[in-house]
Amino acid sequence: MKTWKIYTIAITAAFTLTCGAVCTGISYFDSIVNPKAVAEAEATRVTPTVLPNKYTLNNFEFDFKRYNSINGQKVLYNGEESSVALLPQADRAKAINSALSTPEEVAKALRYVHSKFDETLASYNHGAFAKSAPNYQAVLDYTFDERLTNQPEVYLRMADIIDNEKAAEYLRNVAALVEIGFKNRDVQAYLYAHRIIHNVDAFIIGRPQEGEEQYSAAKIAEAAVYIEKHRDGAA
Numbered sequence: 001m002k003t004w005k006i007y008t009i010a011i012t013a014a015f016t017l018t019c020g021a022v023c024t025g026i027s028y029f030d031s032i033v034n035p036k037a038v039a040e041a042e043a044t045r046v047t048p049t050v051l052p053n054k055y056t057l058n059n060f061e062f063d064f065k066r067y068n069s070i071n072g073q074k075v076l077y078n079g080e081e082s083s084v085a086l087l088p089q090a091d092r093a094k095a096i097n098s099a100l101s102t103p104e105e106v107a108k109a110l111r112y113v114h115s116k117f118d119e120t121l122a123s124y125n126h127g128a129f130a131k132s133a134p135n136y137q138a139v140l141d142y143t144f145d146e147r148l149t150n151q152p153e154v155y156l157r158m159a160d161i162i163d164n165e166k167a168a169e170y171l172r173n174v175a176a177l178v179e180i181g182f183k184n185r186d187v188q189a190y191l192y193a194h195r196i197i198h199n200v201d202a203f204i205i206g207r208p209q210e211g212e213e214q215y216s217a218a219k220i221a222e223a224a225v226y227i228e229k230h231r232d233g234a235a
Helices: 002-033 035-046 089-099 103-125 136-143 152-161 165-184 187-205 217-233
Strands: 074-077 080-083
Touching (some): 103 136, 103 152, 187 217
């Protein structure tokens, strides 16, 4: 009986070793015959799929820390990484709408936008926009580039979501001023836009209990007059 058990164990072990050797041989043979397939399978196994910026059209956020330009905002589109700026208009709008889908997201974006317009105001106060300034053309090129703050649709979306009618009206005026300013490289339009953005960000959202806004109603009204004067390319 004991001899029979020994024979059984020996046969089982030999069978296991033989199968292992055969499987190893088949795997090795396949790697020689079809190395590309093996390499692809190995890459799939060891390399996790990482989405660019981890955002899709319906789950998108602006990456303010890394990208100032609309061109730098990356999204997964039809299985490939693409810039939001290159998308068809409907899908571009879908991404922007996804990034600005709550009043909290609008408030976060406004803080970034406000800081960028502060930079423009500081440059203006230091004479950088004077035609006689040594870097005048470079300053214009920098200010009126493809940055997110130069996209009127961003402000129109903010107006739809912000849940404050006064702020919404202000932001629609910002959209008009940015459109005028960008089209005509008109820094005055941006200075008016800064006034409005400052009031929305710092007071209507930031300190609503104070009531008093830094830029008075009269100064904000100047922006509305400017819009009517320069809308649709008017002089």
